[in-house]
Amino acid sequence: MISREIRERAAKLRADLEYHNHRYYVLDDPVISDEEYDNLFRELQALEREHPELDDPNSPTRRVGGEPAAGFSPYEHAERMYSLDNAMDLDAWYAFTERVAKGLGTDGAEYWADPKMDGLALEVIYERGRFVRAATRGDGLVGEDVTGNMRTVMNLPLTLRGGSVPRLLEVRGEVIISNRDFAALNERQREAGEKVFANPRNAAAGSIRQLDPRVAASRPLRFMGYGLGRVEWDQPLFAWTTQREAMEGLKGLGFAVAPEARLCGSADAVAAYFRELGERRESLPFEIDGVVAKVNSLEMQRALGFTARAPRWALALKFPAMQARTRLDAIRIQVGRTGVLTPVAELAPVPLAGVIVSNATLHNKGYIEEHDLRVGDTVLVQRAGDVIPQVLSVDLDARPADAEPYVFPDTCPVCGSQAREDGEAVRCANETCPAKTVQRIIHFVSKAGLDMEGVGRRWVERLARDGVLETSADLFTLEKTALLRYEGMGDKSAENFLAAIAKAREEAPLWRLIAGLGIRHVGEQTARTLAAHYADLEALGEATREELQALEDVGPIVAESIHFFFESEDALTLIERFREVGFWPTGGPSALAEATEDAPLAGKVFIFTGSLPDMSRTEAEALVEARGGTSAKAISKKVDYVVAGEKAGSKVAKAQKLGLEIIDFERFMELLHESE
């Protein structure tokens, strides 16, 4: 016989440990230290060892996992676990809500919407508040009894909390592993030389199907409730009437339920929730593949019932798939503007997240080797947001018998020169490799450079190949007739093409020109810093390494790279060309002072008339603006200086009438210098 005192102490320890499990694993808000928890745990273990009569399968000490099983017994669900119908787009969602309205005879249904978690579906059963069974969904009718493994899932209550506990409760939910836990688990597996899991869902499913509960116990599994099976109450007044009440009730009983859930008053509100969650999808702590919307009223759910497969009151709105399997048809080598040979996968075209994907990056030589990618392989490709699709893995089982290991080239596929390994990269050593020229111009017009919308990369490639464009500066002397010689280049496209260049000439700030040069390690941020400190390309080119390094976010490597660039003969020629063609944006400290009161020409209005020696009107205007002044298009009393060049026209006469100050180009340059 054991004393009442000991029995009570054991009960108290069990209740306390379950309380702290709940604080830690469900609420994420522990109130005692790990050490204090361990002390309680050990005390209970000791009591149980001394007094086997205290035995209870739901003791918190049992969460470490019991004896391995020979297999799982089948478990027949008392109520069928249905699957869900899927909506691949919002049209299908609206069609569903119309069927609901028809079925109910009202379109006033509210919806409870929550994330569709990507794990393993499961049912957990409680009698009089005590955990008695857990079973996988199986085919919906019969699943596998995984009670022993589920007992090890730390956020699953083994004893329900609170005063109003149903006599019988069946909770449906998903067993998942969070992204963070998944990364740590794989790290551990890798270190131990064990199998690495492809994704959290596989890891969760594999862990639940472990025959040894101690292995399951070592896996960071979580149960998230989202629905009900049978529920029976002693006091019917407590019965839940809506999905929302049920979810809140489950929380009160100690369960973790699907987070981020929302009550939606209309079909549109569900659509908005779907879009919102879709945008946040990748920042959630666990993987989701859509949203599940359920009619909120349980009465309405009963009225709508089920089809052969799925409830008529719930629908899964799926996000576009981010991964797909396809065949690797070829590996193409691209030569970038710095000469790096980048392997690109040519894929059998496959739809992925709303676009057809037929190319994916393979990063570098090492990546191909590491994955032993071979032409003919079946690969898993992933697209995430805007990024270039990537090849994630190879399905070795699907490899054709004759697939040969890939041999990375050691010569440049464009010019045939020797290619050399340089860290992770393999580079073409030929400075004048035509591929580099083309890629440099493509970079120049791209978003990362001058952002010339309307200047397509295909055209740049053709023009460069034909020698019409030898450098980026040649863009500014392109003539319409040269473009119209090309088949496929109509009058309209040629105009758009030239308009995009003209726009850049007029508006591009110095930092875009700097970024467009494609100097290694100089991206937008660094280019902005440089443009804020140097008046123009020439001034930047004359900067010493020490000067450059004194700037914010310019370290020795970046400084060296800038210096290296401006030392080259090609760079000097290019810079001269920019000046010749009149594309000469300016910046410098005065550009920073722009519009501030202490800028040297602040508030001064200039107008230019006639042609200026040495400088285009746009350049002159930019110089004024860089010093805080503005330029006007028409003569008025607001103008402070009229700069008259050669063949100045009627504006001068008008200015004289208004009594404005008229200056020549030399005086203008003096003004600029005085203002420095």
Ligand code: IVH
């Ligand atoms: S409700 C009667 N809600 O999706 C159907 N299911 O494709 C009740 N799932 O087998 C299901 N997250 O494993 C529901 N928030 C969620 C869910 C969810 C994931 C899974 C569940 C189900 C599958 C159907």
